[in-house]
Amino acid sequence: MTHPAAAIELRDVEIRFETTTLQFDCTIATGGIVAVAGASGSGKSTLFHLVAGLEDPDRGEVRILGRNVTTLAPSERPVSMIFQENNLFAHLDVATNVGLGISPALRLTPADREKIAHALSRVGLEGFEQRLPPTLSGGERQRVALARALVRHRPVLLLDEPFAALDPGMRAGMRALLGELHAEEGNTILMITHHPEDVKALADRVLFLDRGRIIAHDTLDRFLERRDNAAIDRFLGNE
Structure with missing residues (x-):
């Protein structure tokens, strides 16, 4: 049974490429800002493409707001996506x-x-x-x-490294603007970022990916306290 508070559910989703297979299983509640982090090649963009409908899973189910959207075209999904190159x-x-x-x-x-x-x-x-x-x-x-x-x-907004090309001052301004608009809209935001400061400034929760798997899905506080994984330590600069 689908939980009514779920904005996005990836149920045993698997997508196979020539040299690797990515697997995602998670439930994201409505109304928050979730940072999606991990090293390059860990599967962040693929996860976004699965939610947006830009790629189809080989197995499993993608659900948005309780509806199975696995076979729906991108235009039919209640999702907007902003790419790094805009x-x-x-x-x-x-x-x-x-x-x-x-x-x-x-x-x-x-x-x-x-x-x-x-x-x-x-x-x-x-x-x-x-x-x-x-x-x-x-x-x-x-x-x-x-x-x-x-x-x-749209109730779900996907941001793929939206601040990557911006200098630190512009990044801070865009983060503040995004936070204000989110408070007004009440939408669910997933944001790919390589910057811990973006995570700390905006996110309620963090999805951390490593080699095509979700290895952490934590509240922000819990994520920042973690010392049990080398990839997370590298991201947070704890090494």
């Missing part, structure tokens, strides 16, 4: 890029245009509607991507 179209202005979150065909009503303006205002980009992405800073482009996710109002 996936903006360079030849389209900011408002149009955000509008793609409402209608991929860009059939936008006046009410939709108001939603776009409101979302841009919420991420600190009021008046940027006509700007083109190449004229923006890295932090501004990530805020456009966040605005696009906001107008979709």
